[in-house]
Amino acid sequence: MKRIPLLLALLLALPLPLLANGGPTGKGRSLAHVVNLQQSGMSIGAPTFSGNSSTFVYHDGVTNVPSLSNVEAGSDPRTACNNGAAEWPAVSVVSFSDGGTTTTTTVANDGTNLITFANTAGNSSAVGGALAVTLTNYTTPSFTITDCDIVWSNAVTFSTLGTPTNYDIESIACHEFGHAFGLNHSGVCSATMFPFTGAGATHQRSLALDDVAGVNGVYQTIPNFWSTGVINGTITKSGTPLYGAHVVARSVADGVTYAAAMSKQDGTYSITGLPQGPYYVYAEPLDGPVGDTNITNGTYYPSGKDTSFQTTFLGGNATPTIVRVRETQVTASVDIAVTATAQTLNLRLIGDFPTGMGGFSASAGGYELAPGTTTFTVIGGPGVNTIADGAFSITGQGVSFTGASISSGTFGGGDGYKIFPTSVAADAEPGPRDIVVDIGSELTCYCGVIDVSPASSPMATTFAFGSSSTGTAGQPVLSSSGGAPTLPNSSFQLDVSNGVSGETCYFFAATKADYIDMGGGIVQWISIPNHDLFPSAGYNAPVVGGVASLASPIPNLPNLAGVHVYVQAALSDAGSMAGLSSTNCLVLVLYP
């Protein structure tokens, strides 16, 4: 009987919606994981719109832009605001409607959700020293929003034309609607809910993974929320609950920083909206660029967050413990006892410096880099210029510093800086990355500061993650040959080295990553429904000359573009402790 190839068998079993969505790891971008209202000790939720739907009206100045002193001529603020708002319904159950225009100029708790650029005393007073603010009025005890207004400053000029000296309306609108939908600020530097932006910056127009996780944490409804998992835990310092730690989940599979949360006054935290898979979790102080006061909110998040501790990974910084996240499930008791001494390392300035020549600058916020980019990265913070180059790295697949720093020095403000050549591979996975400084005795993460944007022409690729167990012939390594996993590729083949000749190699594939530590160094890195033990009946090949190969032709099915296939192999190995050894995981990213 002719057997269906391994990958084809798996792919044919994929549910149609998954294929239609372009795969399980397609990038969305969303909001900060600190929701706007939570009570110490127990969540009382966040203020939400009745029926999850909202209608906003515009002060009619938006139909006569020349009448607005704070909007660049030729701009279309209404369309830009609508576009910014539309990011949220695209990834969650919230809805937004443009309800037309009104002659009302000034924000007020009057039951009408207003967007206004008008220059009035009330608006000026409400916006204070900000670019724009969202005033969300809700009633207790229902926590239903009764009025929500967005007001824009008249102290600066806004634009929809991408003018470098003006502030981008769509980006700021997207951020403000995040507040409207219940989110506070994010410590993930490339998130839309990161509390800083720069003139001309546009990357906050689209949501980051943390933003998406955040809004679905507020509106916990099917399917967005329940197709993901949750990490819960408590942060302590010297045995007592620690308030205000920024707790971050970074994927082990691709090194992408997915989402973060903040520990509440009782030390507890909850990171929602995580795709299934293995994660590292760390707690860091909110010591810049996002700080205590950026995420302060009256009774529920008062000031006084503790920032006097060091960035600490679950399980320790040297060998962090991996956390298993499964969809629809809560992984509880992910508790971190932080190192109680104050952090001396701190990164708080970043700059993209494409030419490597001429003037450069740095600011607090993150930014996007496209796959295939080579650039220079300016990193700034106290004493950064005195830290050895080898301590600096970027997390995740496809992004790296490609050599020694080309310059270092001190900014006028006293912070040190270093400039590193930086490369983003053409096949880099989209999503935020941390810059890490690790000097052995201490490390710090610049959280999600470089966000790899989705490629305009994504390409098929493979990358590996995860450990192998030690077998009789060493650690078996899973790789591929015959080119990239393009749709189609009839020559594609999976190869395992360091096997024991005469034994058998079993191949397994899945559409999700997983983490099941079976002991003895054997880890299952992929999610196989109803097959959580190695080996089982499956696709196999004999080990010959220490190598096992399995022809794995990629079918010509264009709808599979963007699907990620997670492959792992297990080898029978009579000489090893469990009679078995296992490989790393190989991720196949399918594209034509």
Add this chain to the structure above:
Amino acid sequence: MRARLLGTALILAVLLVAGRETAKATILIKKDLSQLSVESEKIVVARVGSQQGAYAKGTKIIFTYTQLSVESTLKGAAVESLELAEVGGTLGNVTCVVSGMPRFKEGERVLLFLKKDALGQWRTHGCIQGRFDVVENLATGERLVKLDPALGHVHAGFFATEADPRPRAVTIEEFASKIENLIVAASKKEEGK
């Protein structure tokens, strides 16, 4: 060789280029200590008193009004007390949430840069950038102004030294002296124009 030349060019460049302007939405318009000192109408060290939510006069915008007992006035006419307004707060069963605005707890001691807003209310100038915690060194009795590392753009260029690139606090006298010098320097610069 190329790298060395490039490095030289960069060192020259960095002397010329300041940090990129950033702001925060509730994105703030960035202010440093010099701007805060010059632009503020009043700078005070005060103890935070009672708080109450109410609509600002002539509006339906909820503000939180905080009573301040002023201990010292570093700029502007000396006062014993004043009422500080910040947007957002609770009035009856309605709460208005505005992310990123300064918040205060009764009993706290703070140093504030203040300016009147368009409604004639005292506000923290530059939002959270104009608010500093004041703490007391219990051993020496000195009052210290805490320098929030997350607001490094406000103060880093004024107190950091090579020996101490990230100071966490300075005495209130040193802080006041710095403010005074910044105001004088700005005034001379203005006169020289």
